[in-house]
Amino acid sequence: MDTAALIARESFVERSARARVAGLLDEGTMRELLDPFERLRSPWLGLQDIVTQADDGVVIARGAIDGTAVVCAAIEPAFQGGSMGEVGGAKIAGALELALEDARAGKPVIPVLLLETGGVRLQEANCGLAAIAEIHAAIVALRAHVPVVGVITGPVGCFGGMSIAAGLCSELIVTREARLGLNGPQVIEQEAGIDEFDSRDRPMIWSLTGGAQRHACGLAETLCNDDAREIANAVSRAVAAPAREPARLRDIDTHLARLQAVDPAWRAEAAWVRTAFASKQDENGSPA
Amino acid sequence: MQRLSLDYAAGAPAARRALAGVVGSGDLEVLLEPGTEGRSTVEINTSVDGVNDIWTAVVGRIFADATQPAVALEINDFGATPAVVRLRIAQAMESAAGRGEA
Numbered sequence: 001m002d003t004a005a006l007i008a009r010e011s012f013v014e015r016s017a018r019a020r021v022a023g024l025l026d027e028g029t030m031r032e033l034l035d036p037f038e039r040l041r042s043p044w045l046g047l048q049d050i051v052t053q054a055d056d057g058v059v060i061a062r063g064a065i066d067g068t069a070v071v072c073a074a075i076e077p078a079f080q081g082g083s084m085g086e087v088g089g090a091k092i093a094g095a096l097e098l099a100l101e102d103a104r105a106g107k108p109v110i111p112v113l114l115l116e117t118g119g120v121r122l123q124e125a126n127c128g129l130a131a132i133a134e135i136h137a138a139i140v141a142l143r144a145h146v147p148v149v150g151v152i153t154g155p156v157g158c159f160g161g162m163s164i165a166a167g168l169c170s171e172l173i174v175t176r177e178a179r180l181g182l183n184g185p186q187v188i189e190q191e192a193g194i195d196e197f198d199s200r201d202r203p204m205i206w207s208l209t210g211g212a213q214r215h216a217c218g219l220a221e222t223l224c225n226d227d228a229r230e231i232a233n234a235v236s237r238a239v240a241a242p243a244r245e246p247a248r249l250r251d252i253d254t255h256l257a258r259l260q261a262v263d264p265a266w267r268a269e270a271a272w273v274r275t276a277f278a279s280k281q282d283e284n285g286s287p288a
Numbered sequence: 289m290q291r292l293s294l295d296y297a298a299g300a301p302a303a304r305r306a307l308a309g310v311v312g313s314g315d316l317e318v319l320l321e322p323g324t325e326g327r328s329t330v331e332i333n334t335s336v337d338g339v340n341d342i343w344t345a346v347v348g349r350i351f352a353d354a355t356q357p358a359v360a361l362e363i364n365d366f367g368a369t370p371a372v373v374r375l376r377i378a379q380a381m382e383s384a385a386g387r388g389e390a
Contacts, residue, residue, distance in 0.1 A: 049289040051335045053311040078312025
């Protein structure tokens with residue numbers, strides 16, 4: 001990247017959730033639902049002596065992208081690690097369920113999810129998990145009618161139950177800075193030991209769970225630079241695409257065969273994972 | 289977590305509401321709404337205990353001018369320094385006055 005391009009580039013990763021949404025929507029079309037002044041905040045954090053955010057860290061907005069009606073749900077990465085609490089989760093689930101009603105009524109509204117989350121908010125436990133399950137169900141139901149667009153850009157990445165939500169999207173857009181995984185590095189290290197996964201080894205972590213690797217393995221459709229315009233263009237293309245079920249969601253047998261080829265005694269390595277994902281069911285899955 | 293309520297003399301109510309910041313590490317969220325004529329109120333929720341005197345001094349200085357628009361502020365703080373507090377409040381005030389964006 002040359003210097004002029006670097007200076008002209010606007011980062012998407014550095015934006016707050018609200019600024020991310022505002023940047024994606026056509027000028028003047030953004031209408032926020034349950035905005036911060038509604039003060040729909042977490043009822044649980046205050047009880048545990050934790051400061052709440054007035055929108056519970058989730059921005060829901062209706063608007064248009066290139067004239068197509070969309071509903072954006074964006075998780076604020078800076079608030080509690082983008083964790084999904086009862087209220088924030090219900091806001092996303094509710095927005096998706098309304099989009100489903102609209103789709104069934106023949107007035108499609110395309111959902112765009114900006115997923116920046118460590119997963120469920122531990123302080124809200126099952127209340128957050130229940131909301132995540134509702135989000136999963138809504139995405140699966142919506143996929144039959146409209147494209148469901150997921151975007152992970154970093155800095156947090158997308159983990160826990162929400163990584164499943166990302167995986168369920170019909171189109172997933174990631175950056176090199178993004179990460180996607182069921183468990184975060186520290187959880188893996190704590191459960192499996194430092195020999196298995198060193199949570200301080202950042203190159204290793206990104207080589208396995210980073211956006212470029214996930215894209216190379218076919219788990220994300222589009223890899224973008226951290227450039228607000230490039231990401232907006234990718235979202236715009238995804239919103240305009242027809243509803244579809246990508247192969248990664250249909251081809252369950254291939255995924256199961258890949259899992260069976262994994263020997264838990266091996267330490268995972270980026271190149272081998274790429275080879276395994278490129279291989280078909282009948283091919284040998286041993287390390288290259 | 290500590291809560292703190294402050295109030296100050298002010299001018300006419302602010303024209304509109306405004307938002308600045310997020311409840312992230314070293315940052316805070318300011319929700320600004322028009323206050324009642326002649327009086328500004330500031331409700332602070334902060335993750336840092338035992339610094340009420342600093343809040344009173346910092347916010348008191350910002351609201352020292354009794355001719356400023358009357359506002360009702362809610363501040364949700366996650367360990368912002370006084371400089372960030374001033375910046376975010378100024379940002380919300382400017383946004384409410386129609387100058388710049390929150």
